[in-house]
Amino acid sequence: MVFAEQNESVIHPVTFELLGKGRELADRLGVDLSAVLLGYGVEDEAFNLIRHGADRVYLFEDRSLKEFDAVRYKENIVPLLREVKPSVFLVGATRIGRSLAPRVAAALRTGLTADCTDLDVDEEGNLIQVRPAFSGNIMAVIRTRTRPQIATVRYKVMKPPEPDPKRRGEIIRRDVKVVKDSGLRILKKEPVRGVDLTEAEVIVSCGRGVKRREDLVIFKELAAVLGGVFGSSRPLVDCGWVERERQVGFSGNVVKPKVYIACGISGSPQHLFGMRDSDVIIAINKDPSAPIFNVADYGFVGDMYEIVPLLVKKIKNLERACLDRS
């Protein structure tokens, strides 16, 4: 079963990725794939879940469920899991998922494995869960001896399936357990006007190679002329030069852009974890032995302080030439 996360009646894309993986696991185990959706006014999205592979959607609709509340959601999900007894329960490793899944797991006294990067089943039908540990320095393979086996998976780790508009499934409306007072009240909700690296197609990222805060402008300009987003590895965020939302790595964002340009980044496992699935990785670093070159499709050994400004100039010249032509 997959937990379908929604906010403002929009399904979080990680849900579709989980349905994709869930479908694969369900087919291997010869069982159905279901989804559970809680909210208010979200019925249309239930059909969306079916189009992405769910055979069945358990729908809980009530005003009290409109906004995420860990206790209210848990109070409805746990009895469902006890009744349906899925072998596996997948939840996105988002803030909501990481707040909800542990409560569900503790209530069911079952195992929870966080941040899985890979899921498979063995010959006996047990879930094989692979996750990073020690800040991304090692990978651990985990088995759960209880049921359901609960795992959270980060956004952009699994592949989303192609939706099939002709796909049919069941929508089962469940009676909602209304928790009048969960001890939690939402006083305010406002949109964040922030940077979203996870959706960027091009990311230009800097690391310790940057000597001064003012120098960041050089690399931000490269990001700008490429129509991309500026990112950074952890050290620059830790010293306050770059906002946390721009951090790429295990403790920051996991990104999969078309092009990732790493400037002055050595390539610690912690950082690689956040960008190694980018389509094309380009690295610029003075040090030929920097580990980043082991994952780069194109590595440039040189001084980024020289190369990048030259590159920006060339790109601008090209743009001017194109404009002149038209």
Add this chain to the structure above:
Amino acid sequence: MVKQVPDIESVRFDLETGRLDRSSAEGVTNPFDLNALEVGVQIKERLGGRITAISMGPPKAESTLRDCLARGADRAILLTDRRFAGADTLATSYTLACAIRELGRFDLIVCGEKTLDGDTAQVGPEVAELLGVPHVSYVEEVVAFTHERITVKSDIGRFHYIYELRYPCLITVTKNVNIPRLPTLKDKILARKARVEVWDAERLSRVAEPDRFGLKGSPTTVVKVFSSLPSGRRGVILEGDAEELADRLLNVLREVGALKMEKGGT
């Protein structure tokens, strides 16, 4: 004069720097837990109350509890016992929850969002569930607090939320929530002489089912570990002077379709 007892639970310590050989590295207090403790100290400064730091770990984790005493905790308890060992997050949460229940009434439990070695961020919410209290994870800011409630800011996706929680409750905090103050030399000296209580499984027997501690109480097990270093993607490595490299890089960007002007043509 305040009857409030903010209980602070400092969860899981010991960052092992680098290698997997735990015995070779010194244990340090999980950085997020210092932020958690500072939250408690700031509340105590304004409202009064008592802070208890609790940790489950091997005997050497005592140093971390002493660190908590130096930084403002009034009481420190180390849960240590061979029977607690080998615990996954569920068993750890169970052990901590039992100890908290044994301690009696509490108003607020504060933990760090996660640990640097386990990285699961699960123990806080699991303890909240086992104790039957509401929680908010990833608190970025403590906005206000009274003797009855605490108001916090936390982000979910593209939204800022301001939540109000009634005691008893639990919050997990991010590094943004505050800057933990450093203990003074005097604090450290006093802490060295202070008592860290050590509780074993027997001490919890009144409230606990021992089968739920440690390895026995752990539904998940690590089957194996392997290095996460990615293999064999290494591509073309180019050297040369800056002008040449800038040209080659420009070509690469053109080839991979990263140049704006090449897209969508005129």
